[in-house]
Amino acid sequence: MLSQAEENYLKAILKLSQKNGKSVSTNAIADELYTKASSVSDMMKKLSEKSLIHYVKYQGVYLTEKGKGLAVHIVRKHRLWEVFLVNHLNFKWDEVHDIAEQLEHIKSLELVNKLDAFLNFPSFDPHGDPIPNEAGEFPKTSAIPFSELPVKSRGKVVAVVMDEPSFLKYLDKLNISIGAQVEVIEVNEFDDSFDVKINDIQSHISLDVAKNILISLL
Amino acid sequence: MLSQAEENYLKAILKLSQKNGKSVSTNAIADELYTKASSVSDMMKKLSEKSLIHYVKYQGVYLTEKGKGLAVHIVRKHRLWEVFLVNHLNFKWDEVHDIAEQLEHIKSLELVNKLDAFLNFPSFDPHGDPIPNEAGEFPKTSAIPFSELPVKSRGKVVAVVMDEPSFLKYLDKLNISIGAQVEVIEVNEFDDSFDVKINDIQSHISLDVAKNILISLL
DNA sequence: AATAATTTTTAGTCACGTCTAAATTTATAT
């Protein structure tokens, strides 16, 4: 049985290896978990002994099949709980992360699957992140960052990359939510910002924001 | 912020002080938590320093107002989650204890209150145990043990005292559930057992079982 | 290729929550 700390490490490694390439560095994990590289080294030994990661000293780590399966399962739990919190308990999408961070460690396969059924087997969480099914498979999407939407094309917001509350609140202010229709009117080269339309209303967003919004073409 | 271990100790002290008198002994706590008396002593010092219990060496402990408030809140969370698990996720009443034992440690006042509202502010959990409200007040009941129901009187099952799965499964077998109508036909003095009617069907239960079923008179 | 800078690991320490074994206090019995 894994401790919460171990689970958090697995999740961090999964997240980092999805974002970047294969092998994840000790420092990257330390940054992700707000801990120190030395603590990470210690934990890497333990996870390696449990065959959850491949670990070669000084060479970074990556998940084994077993480790990846467990990490994906934790992500599944996290996202299912977020759906529950937003759809049934009326939390806002920027309020659920910390609570789901706790709920994801509850141990009961039956609970997860019954929750999944209760929620009607959702494919995406309130932030648009894909929810793996019981077999650990992610639903596939063909989303691109808003920042890469060609001028004059229209798209629909399907997900956000960051889930920091401050970012989500800012999106609320901009009236950007999952499902919103968006269009690029013009790219402002000098500051890399975008003149856009959100649900047909003119607006303006920075490159940083645009990169963190995923859309599908319409 | 309390650790899970600290919360479990508070809960154990509350449970024991409700059952027996005021002051709770070190050994009783150790038994309740399947730990050792020495571990309990250590923890009593810590809880005492945090003003959650009154602790005099060798004299047992009892909860302070502050400690009692926290303990009651944990019980509230435990029982609300049990309602959720049984009423919405289709768990059986004998399956929810261990999961609720984990869920009760999730920290978010807002979550508890939103869950409470979602469940329609239930007063009793699936085992008939009273659920304290946000202010920490328990609903009052005038339940008596089945074992004290006078012969020929009829009653309605409102709660069970134990929530061990094996006991609950046995009650299922006897067709005894919350709300069942019961009547004592005869007391068998030689083995302290009871001839009873459960929903008008004749049955037979032992004193041990009868003591653990709470009923209200009809 | 040698040195400097960075990254990573090791060594030693600490708080938490547990344990066993020994000491101490309280309760019981003669």
Next chain:
DNA sequence: ATATAAATTTAGACGTGACTAAAAATTATT
């Protein structure tokens, strides 16, 4: 009231997961 039994606490240890400081390995620079 004194000896014995039972309950409780203390002392010392351990595993977990964190930290700091120092050492070692890797990567970057000239």
